[in-house]
Amino acid sequence: MKERSISTTKQNALLMAGLAACCGLVFATAGSYAQAPSSADNEMAFNNHCRECHAFDKGDNRTGPTLYGVVGRKAGSVPEYEYSESLKASGITWTESNLDQWITNPNSFIPGNNMGAVFPGLPDKNERAKIIAFLKGDTKKPSGQ
Numbered sequence: 001m002k003e004r005s006i007s008t009t010k011q012n013a014l015l016m017a018g019l020a021a022c023c024g025l026v027f028a029t030a031g032s033y034a035q036a037p038s039s040a041d042n043e044m045a046f047n048n049h050c051r052e053c054h055a056f057d058k059g060d061n062r063t064g065p066t067l068y069g070v071v072g073r074k075a076g077s078v079p080e081y082e083y084s085e086s087l088k089a090s091g092i093t094w095t096e097s098n099l100d101q102w103i104t105n106p107n108s109f110i111p112g113n114n115m116g117a118v119f120p121g122l123p124d125k126n127e128r129a130k131i132i133a134f135l136k137g138d139t140k141k142p143s144g145q
């Protein structure tokens, strides 16, 4: 009887050690999420302001063209998307800085384009910064293909 109770104690100790190791892992994982909230934040900003008309999967054109790899892409160059003449003729290549101007007010940046007719612009600088960080960093990941 005595023997048995010792071995139960040992088992409990092992169980506790196992639990501690397991919970340690869970906390470590939670910690690494806490260090990178901005990526989720950035995607949320994109979802809130742009997703209604734009996807970021390759070839997935909606009301607007796909934004797959848009930073560094020539404006008006997605195949099979019907752009306005003014956007096609703009001759620009999208950069972080001209994207910021575009999202602030598409109509004043490229007058007569089709996005300006349906999207007045986003005055909130922080939201714009998040969206641009998202477009720059996340739209070429495998999940975005």
Ligand code: HEC
Residues within 6 Å of the ligand: 049, 050, 051, 052, 053, 054, 063, 064, 065, 067, 070, 074, 075, 076, 077, 078, 082, 083, 084, 085, 086, 087, 094, 099, 102, 103, 112, 113, 114, 115, 116, 118, 119, 122, 131
């Ligand atoms: C209500 C619909 C709508 C919303 C919301 C919208 N867009 Fe657009 N977007 C368009 C349309 C339509 C075009 C095509 C414009 C043209 O052909 O003149 C476009 C074009 C673009 C282009 C040019 C792409 C290229 O291939 O040259 C970029 C960049 C862009 N949008 C970014 C954004 C971002 C970032 C947001 C969120 C802040 C956003 N758009 C929100 C409809 C929208």
